[in-house]
Amino acid sequence: MNVLLEWDANILLWIQENMRTDLMTTIMKGITRLGDSGCLWIVLTVLFLVLSNTRKVGVTSAVALIITFLTVNLGIKNIVARTRPYEVVEGLINLVDKQKDFSFPSGHAAHAFAVGVVILIMMPRKIGVPIFVISILMAFSRLYIGVHYPTDVIAGAAIGTIIAFVSIFIVDIISKKWNKRNLEIEQEEANGL
Numbered sequence: 001m002n003v004l005l006e007w008d009a010n011i012l013l014w015i016q017e018n019m020r021t022d023l024m025t026t027i028m029k030g031i032t033r034l035g036d037s038g039c040l041w042i043v044l045t046v047l048f049l050v051l052s053n054t055r056k057v058g059v060t061s062a063v064a065l066i067i068t069f070l071t072v073n074l075g076i077k078n079i080v081a082r083t084r085p086y087e088v089v090e091g092l093i094n095l096v097d098k099q100k101d102f103s104f105p106s107g108h109a110a111h112a113f114a115v116g117v118v119i120l121i122m123m124p125r126k127i128g129v130p131i132f133v134i135s136i137l138m139a140f141s142r143l144y145i146g147v148h149y150p151t152d153v154i155a156g157a158a159i160g161t162i163i164a165f166v167s168i169f170i171v172d173i174i175s176k177k178w179n180k181r182n183l184e185i186e187q188e189e190a191n192g193l
Contacts, residue, residue, distance in 0.1 A: 008149040009089040015143055016092060024144070025095060031134070032096065032141040035108040040138075041065060041115040044131070056175060057122045064114040064167040068160060072110045076159075077102045086146045095145040106148045106156030109139035113160030118167060 034040040045065060048058030082104035086094035101107070116135030120128040139157050142148040148156075 004151065008151055009085070009092070011150045012085055012089055012092055012143060012146060016146065019144065028141040028144040029095060031137050032108065032145055032147075034134075035112060035138045035141075038065060038069070038111045040134070041111050044115060044119070054123070056171065057119065060118050060122060060167050060171040061115045063171055064118050064160075064163050065111060067163045067167060068107075068110050068114040071163065072105055072107050072156065072159060073101070076105060077107065080104045082149075082152070084147055085149050092146050094147060096147065099147050103148055104152045104155060105159055106139065106142050106152045108142050109148075109153045109156030110160040110163070112136075112138040113157045114163045114167070115160075117161050117164035121164070121168060 041061070042065065045058050045061040048054040048061060050058070081102050084094075084099055084103045086092050112135035116132045120132040122128075123131075139153045142153055143150060
């Protein structure tokens, strides 16, 4: 376990020493803020819900967000209760406000991958790929600004990806049952006339 903790700390310090620049810091802070309270992912979900041709993607994204929030933010984070790296790793500088919740797993990464993977799978590549790239950048931004360990981000991305597939499965089953029931109603109405 100590080896893993040391690995986590060394990566964060390496990023701090070798990657941080004024321009990169501005970009990474902006990207990470897009994920605060799930903002970007909620906006995308609402947009997909409003547009009739992407409604199923919107419903699936909404399911993914809800499951992720319940699992990660209300569940795992509070059970594991891992201290943020800037409070533990000597020399690590946090570039944003002190975070109010625990570190493991990364909620930003989990939500980004939950919705990003849904969109990557369900939408055309010209939309899915750029959104998924934003998901990756958002997960990395959490390391860059010093609020998560690499293992937090990896776990968050893995959990989000699993939740994306579960959400697609759930919505697909419900959609098939819904469509079957609507077809039965139409047939009953047609036979009744």
